[in-house]
Amino acid sequence: MLAFILRSLWRELASGELRVLLLGLIIGVGAFTSVALFNERVHQAMTHQAGELLAADLLVQSSSSLPEAWKQSALGMGLQLAETTSFRSMTLAGERLQMAEVKAVTRGYPLRGRLLVAETSGHSEQPRQTPPERGSVWLERQLLDRLGLKPGDDIQLGESRFRISGLIIEEPDRGGSLFSIAPRLMMNPLDLPATGLLTVGSRAEYRLLLAGDADALEVFRGWIKPRLQAGQRLLGPRDSRRELTSALERAERFLGLASLVSLLLAAVAIAMSANRYARRHLDNTALLRCLGASRQLITRIFTGQLLLLGLGGSLIGLLFGYLVQHLLAALLAGLFIQQLPPPTLQPLLLGLLIGLVTLIGFALPPLLALRNTPPLRVLRREMPLPRLSRLAIYGPALVVLTGLLAWQAADWQLTLLVSLGMLATLSLLTLVAWLMTRMLQRVSPSGGQPWRLGLANIARHPEVSIVQLVAVGLGMMVVLLLILIRTDLLDAWRATLPFEAPNHFLINVQADQLVPLEKFFRQKNHSIPVIYPMVRGRLHSLNGTPVDAESYSQPRAKQLIQREFNLSWMERMPTSNRLVSGHWWNRTDERGWSVEKGIARALGIQLGDRLAFEIAGQTVSALVTSLRTVAWDSFEVNFFVIAPPGQLDVTQASYITAFFLPPGEEAFLARLITHFSNITDIDVGALMQRVRSIIDRVILSVQFVSLFTLLAGLVVLLAAVQSSLDERIREAAILRTLGAMKGQIRTAIVTEFMVLGAIAGLLAALGATLIAALLADQLFGLSYQGNLWIWPVSLISGMLLMGASGVLGVRSVLQKPPLQQIL
Incomplete structure (x- = not known):
């Protein structure tokens, strides 16, 4: 049996019978796998970048010193360590007093991100991973200006005096605490005891910073959680800032949505191709029934072929997706802060599972219907494919596919919204297609005008026309939806953080300073x-x-x-x-x-x-x-x-x-702080740049992902045209036999497919616009204004694509003798 299945499968592949189905499977699995692999790598990179706001991958925060055993356990798990101790204290320079956020850091800090320090104001900054030398400190420019000091001067902290040896230009985890109330002073932890500032009951924050392999971090996370006590917290990149968490959540949804639509297109293409394959094997199945083949034998033959095809096609698709995502990562390597991390096996295993489930769920039902083919079809070839309930055959597949989509997107709300939108669009397409075929039944093909013949063909094959319109409309809708996401929704997201968004916060403003502060802004010509x-x-x-x-x-x-x-x-x-x-x-x-x-x-x-x-x-x-x-x-x-x-x-x-403080206006800020000495300024410009960086990388990723989705959309279009290709070729050959000219046949075919394409394009634009508006409002929290250009573009694209596909599909009948086509 296996040998027979292999021979028949190879014969049909060689003759081209299964090429469209195999192409749909390879493109579908390849597109999904490449998207899943690349999205995973981009997400890992963005999460790693988000870790810069903690200066680590993971940290333990405590109001008291941390046990030495915790540090030894982390080292035993292969993790990198660094420690920080932070507290607030007054600094003294001559007669000037100023509150400072003191931070003592150990060697290795920061584990993620960059600490940039300029040794003097005239030298360029250098990255550092060692603390200041003993007896010296690094200051932020703001603290230096408030105390009227310069690099090389002395500053008193507690009972000790320190030399200012550098300026802090960039501190990775500074943005992780928005409401710090004073500028930074960084010191060597070995100098802390001499200051006399940390005694019993002192308020300080102790942090143990960790970085390393993701598995080791998860092991440490599980180990430390039950040991945490009151006043102790375990923080990851997502806990660092709500602004960053919001950006990462939107990033996940945008990239998850791109994977989702690619898989939906693959399912549509496979279902269309499988239906055509089943119809083309009605005669062979009827002959097998006449020769004594049982229904069980026919089921085993086609199921075996499908499993072998699914396994081989999925593996090819996995290889294709793996190579494509590597090429994509190489093209984008210079655009990311660090090299993208290597992919894991999970997307590959998921791609293989999805390939088999999609093929079995959407291709096996029409093939199973072949077992009910009556032997009488050998004499009466007009007998159609045995009917089965579409809900019964596709319902389980849809449920399983929806579950896989939700799992991959990690967002049930996203999957539900897109699935409901797809279902609504599918229902609308089916209704319009049915109404159109009913209306066109009144069009008579007589009169010698080819376009009338094309319109009559739509009504003469109502079921085929409905399937084609629904498939093409659904495929175009998904592609248009991704285009809208890539342009309108992502632009709306970018607009939430415009160039002139606030980049400085002023806190500790007192009630009697409200009027003077407004007057100060007005006098300096600031809003x-x-x-x-x-x-x-x-x-x-x-x-x-x-x-x-x-x-x-x-x-x-x-x-x-x-x-x-x-x-x-x-x-x-x-x-x-x-x-x-x-x-x-x-x-x-x-x-x-x-x-x-x-x-x-x-x-x-x-x-x-x-x-x-x-x-x-x-x-x-x-x-x-x-x-x-x-x-x-x-x-x-x-x-x-x-x-x-x-x-x-x-x-x-x-x-x-x-x-918002424009670049080059630092003097305004210095005068403001000097005039209102109690007010603390918080500069969040660096944090904003990080969030903008995440947005830009998501937009770039979605733009490239859309190429794969467009490729899957073309496979849907090919499958839709191929679904009725045999009937079109046979009818065109008969018309040529009856004396029709090539130009008349071409005009009739173009009219038929362009009408289908126009209606599919308009309905696809409607569905994509409605789903995009729903996603923007309910899922992404964005304001969506709509886009008028999508309507004419969708209409013209549908007409041109369907018209060209129809002509290319039957070009052979215009080149070969009609008798050869009929036989």
Whole structure:
């Protein structure tokens, strides 16, 4: 049996019977695998880049010194280590005092990213992985200016004096703590005891930085978690900043969506090719039935062929995808900060699984229907392929494929939205195609006009026309959707972080400084930023029940309960926020809380719940009146919890604002800090550049991924044209026998396919626009304005592609004698 299956499979491959199906499988698996491999490598690189904001791959943060046993265990697991100790202290230069963020670093810091230090103001910066020499310190320019010092001068810290030996130009994990309240001073940890600043009860933050192999990091993560105590946290790249987390989440969704649409196109192409293959084997199957072959034997033959074809085609597709992603990585090597990490085996195994599941799920059902072919077809060749319920044969495949899509995209919401959009588009295409064939039944082919014959052909083969229109429309819709994602949605994402987005935060602004600060901005011809009040409070109770960190299982929820919230009040909602439920206050005497949706989900807070915050020894209680989403990567001033004006008048507030400082305006900032000595400036420009870098790399990745998806779309188009090729060739040969000219046949075919292509193009544009708008609103949190150019482009593309494919598909009938084609 196996030998017979192999011989028949080889014979049909050699004769071209299975070439379209094999091509669809190879392109589908190759496109998906190349996308999955490249996306995985890009994601690993972006996560590694995100680790620069921690200066490590993983870190343990503690309010007390960390046990030596933890460090030895990490070393035993093959991890690299570095340590930092941070605290705030006053520095002294002559009669000038200034608060500083002191940070003692060990050799090896940073493990990720760059620490750039200029030895003197006149020398270029150099990367360093060793601490300052004993007796010397490095300062940020801001601290140097405030104290009126220069490199080489002395500065007093605690009971010790140090020489300023360098300027800190770039510190990788500086952006990971937005609300640090003073400029940086970096020192050697061996000098700490002499300062006398760290004693029993001193407030300091101890960090153990780790880097190394991902598996070793996971082993350490599992080992350390049960040993963490109160005041200790385990942080990864995603925990460093909410702005970066938001960017990475969007990146994953964009790249996951690209993989998703490639796989959908592969499934459509395979289903179309398999249906044509089954129809072409009706006669052979009927002959086998006449010779005594049982249904079970026919099932084994075609199932065996399909499995062998699936295994071979999937392996070729895997090799193709692996080579393509290497070529792509080589082309983009210079655009990434570091070399892309090597791929893992998981995408290859998943690609093989998807190839087999897709082929079996979408190609096996029509082949199984062949076993019901009646032997009578040997005499009556007009008998069609036995019918099976499409829901019954494709339903399980769709369920399995949807599960694989959700697993690969790691996002059920993304998969659900795209799947529902595809289903809606499929239903609309089917309905329109059915209505079109019904309407064209009134068109008579008589009159000698070839275009009438082309329109009549659509109605004469209603089922074939419906299948072609649906397949082409669905394929075009997916390609257009990816184009919209690559252009409109990614541009909208980039627009959330424009060039003039705020890159400096001012904190510790006092109430009596509001008017002078606005006056200062006005006098210096700078736009006056919006200034927000801020008080700190701890969540006290939820619906009258005191909150307890131990009652929450999620680490993030525990951390939120243990920390103090930055609370604010305002009349109008910030522009970077969007209301998702409830209402914003519309009365000056209204009380309530507006809570960010993510934190509400983490803490189990719902609309209408009563929250009580403890602020300066007093409790403020109100109902949750609205939930908001916050664009954290906009770098605007944002808050988890907001109240209406007047509700938080229980303590004196400080104020915070953010503004854009153009390059070359450093003198303005220096004058501002000198004039308002208590105000602290936070420069987040470096962090913004990192987020922009992630956005640019995602956009570049999606642009290249779209090439693979376009290739898969062309296979769908080829399969759709091939699905009715046999009938078209036979009809064209009969027309030539009856005296029709080549030009008339060509015109009829072009008319038929161009009409199908035009309708498919318009409906594809509609479906792609609606799905893109849905994804932008519900998934990516972006504003989608739509794009008018997609309608004419889709219409013309559909007409040209289908028209050209139809002519190319039957070109042989215009070159060979009709008798040869019929026989």
